[in-house]
Amino acid sequence: MAEPILNDISHRRFNLLRGSWVLVSPHRNKRPWQGLKESPSKTTLPEYDPECYLCPGNTRANGRKNPKFNKTFLFVNDYSAVKEDQEEYHPERKPGSLATRLLKAESVTGKCYVICFSPSHHLTLADMTPGEIMPVIQTWTSLYTAHLSPKSPLARVAEATSIPPASEGDPMKPNAQYRYMQIFENKGTTMGCSNPHPHGQVWTTTSLPEEPTAELEQLSKYRRENGGSHLLVDYAELESKEKDRTVFENESFWAGVPYWAVWPFEVMIVSRHHKRALVDFNDKDRLDLAECLSEITRRYDNLFQTQFPYSMGLHQAPLEGSDEEIESSHFHVHFFPPLLRSATVRKFQVGYEMLAEPQRDITPEQAAERLRACGGVLYRKKLD
Amino acid sequence: MAEPILNDISHRRFNLLRGSWVLVSPHRNKRPWQGLKESPSKTTLPEYDPECYLCPGNTRANGRKNPKFNKTFLFVNDYSAVKEDQEEYHPERKPGSLATRLLKAESVTGKCYVICFSPSHHLTLADMTPGEIMPVIQTWTSLYTAHLSPKSPLARVAEATSIPPASEGDPMKPNAQYRYMQIFENKGTTMGCSNPHPHGQVWTTTSLPEEPTAELEQLSKYRRENGGSHLLVDYAELESKEKDRTVFENESFWAGVPYWAVWPFEVMIVSRHHKRALVDFNDKDRLDLAECLSEITRRYDNLFQTQFPYSMGLHQAPLEGSDEEIESSHFHVHFFPPLLRSATVRKFQVGYEMLAEPQRDITPEQAAERLRACGGVLYRKKLD
Ligand SMILES: O=P(O)(O)O[C@H]1O[C@H](CO)[C@@H](O)[C@H](O)[C@H]1O
C-alpha cells in the first residue's frame, strides 16, 4: 500500500538489511543545480582497441598476452589490493598499554581477479542479451566454487554445471582458504573505472568485510526473531505485492528500488526463494538472473540516454563460515548509481552524508516509477 | 612506536570511534592511473562577484538581499533538506503485517542554515589567519547555543561570550527543540559544492543521525569499560606521544591523520581535554581551534599546490540528550578530502568500498609525514 504523504514530507527510512537509517528529502529535488556537471560518456568505441589491455590478443602492462577468448576471460589482477603472500604481522605493543587498547590492526591476505565480460571492447551489460550474460554468471559461479571451503555445506551442492572460463595459467586455484569473495563491477569514469572494456573484479580476503558482516548480523537476527523465516524472502514477497518499488520481476527474482535506497536510482535484485549463493542456482535461475541484469542495466542507460555509471556487486554466503552464517546468507545484487537528474548531474554523498547520515532527494517510489517506464529497446539501438 | 611492517603488508585497522574496519593496501599506490582526472580549480576569483548569491549586498534566488556584512553572515537555507513544518506522519499499515515489520519510516523536521565565512568571494579558510577564522567559530558557537535544550547541562555553561553574527531576520531562533546540529563545509566542486564563496552549512534535525549515533555508542562504551576515561582524551594523548600521525598540535588540540583514516589525507582535530561541545571552550581554546583549522587547510592546499577539496564537519554533544550522552560526547573535527596523488587524481571509494569495506592505498603514517612537511606560507602567496 503506497503512502503518498512520504512524497511530501522529510523523513527517515530504516535499512533492515544493514541496520542503518537514510534521510529522505523529496521536496529538495526542485532546487536549481549550479555545481559540477559530469561529462557525458562517449558511445562510439571500436569493437577492438589495440591500446586496450583487456582486448583479446593484446599485451598487458606486465608483458603478459591475453588469449583470443570468445566469451569471458579471467586473470589475476596485476595490481591486487591484497597480496597472497606477505610477512607475518605480530603487533609489538606492550599488553595493557594505551597503544594496545587504541591501535588495533590485523593482517589481511587474499587474491584479486579481473573478469572480462566479453571480447568486444564496445559492449556493456546493457548491450548484451541474457544469453550473452550467461557466461559471466557461469564464470562467477566457477570462481566461487573453486574457492569454497571443503567444510562448507555449500561445497556439497556445488556441482560441475558451471563452465570454466577462458583463463590465464591456473588462476582459479586459491593458494589458501579465504573467508569471503566480493564480486563487483565499477562502470564509468565517475565510478573510478579506468577502462571501458566490459569487465568486473573479484576481491577475495581472509577477512569478512564490513558490509557483509553488517548484513549477516541483520539477516541472522531476523531469522531468530521470526521463526526461521528469511528477511529477503519476506521482503521480495512484500515488494512483489506492493508493486510501488518494483522495476522488473520474473519467476526467480524481484528487482526494484529498495525502500531504504540511498542512491537516487539504487536497485536491488533479490532471489525470491532462499538461495544462499551462486551455487544454489540451476540453469533457469541463472537465466532469470541474466534477464534481471540485462533489464536493469538497459533501463539505466535508457533513463538519461547515456552510459549510466554505477558500482554493482553480489552479496552471498561467505566462502568459509559457521552453518548459521551460511544458512542465513541470501543471494542478492546491489546497484549503486550516482546520477540524479540527467546524464551530467549526479548526487553527491558528501558533507552531511559523510558526517551525519546518507540523504536522498527523490523517493524510492518515484525512482522505481521512472525505471519501470523506460524498458524496451536500448536507446542506442534506436539511434542506429 | 612506529610499526614499519604496516607500510608493506595489506592489513585492516579498526576505527574505535565508529566501531568499523578499513582495509589498507600500501603497496597499491604504485599502480599507474588511467582513469578520470579532476580539473584543477581556478584560483583567480575576484574579491567581489556581482553574480554570487553569497556576496554582501547581492540578491538571492528568492529575491532577498544580503546585508553588507563584514565578518560572517548567517541565513536560513533557501533549499533546506528538512522542513520546519510539515504534515504529521502516522503509518497506516496493519499492526503485525509484513509491511509493518519490513517498512519502517519516521518523520524528521528541522532547520538548515548557510554561514558565509567572509565577505570576500575569493578567500578560503586556507587564506585566512586564525584571527580571521575566529568569527566563524563564534558564529558556530552562537548558533549552537541558541539551539541548546534548556534542560541540557550544557545550557548552564553557554554564557554570552559568543558574538552574534550578522544575520537575516531572526534566523537563530529555532521554532522547535531539535535533537542534533550538524555543522559542516563542502569545499570544491568535487565535493558537491556549487559556489566558491567561502561558506558552510548547518543542518539541525529532530533525529540523532547515524554517524553521531555510532560514535556516541563507542564513546560511551569506552567510558564504561575504562573507569570513566574518555576515548578521545586518551587517543590525543597517545598520538601526541607517538608522533607518527601528528600533523600539528597546540595546547588545546591534537590534529593528525587518524590511525583508522579512510580517505588518503583524512584529518581529525581532537580536543586534548574533555570538552563536550563548542560552549565548553574559552577564548584561548577557540583561538587554538582557529589555528588548527588554518594549519590543516593551508597544508592541504600546499600539498598538491591546489584548492584542495574536502568535506569537513564538527562532532559534539547533541542539542538534547541524556546526561550520559552529553557527558560522553567529545568535541572533534573531521576532514574528509578525496585527493590521492595530485591535484587531478582522486581516490574513489566505489565498488569494493561500497559493497565490502572502505579501502585506502597509502598508510596514515605516510600521509601525516607529507602533511607535516608542507606547513608554512600558502603556496599561492609565494606565487604572487
Ligand atoms: O546543499 P548543497 O550545497 O546544495 O548540496 C551539497 O551538500 C549537501 C549536503 O552534504 C548534499 O546533500 C548535496 O548532494 C551536495 O551537492
Ligand SMILES: O=P(O)(O)O[C@H]1O[C@H](CO)[C@@H](O)[C@H](O)[C@H]1O
Ligand atoms: O581496481 P581499479 O579499477 O583500478 O580501481 C577502482 O576500483 C577499486 C575497487 O572498488 C577502488 O579501490 C579504486 O579506488 C577504483 O579506482
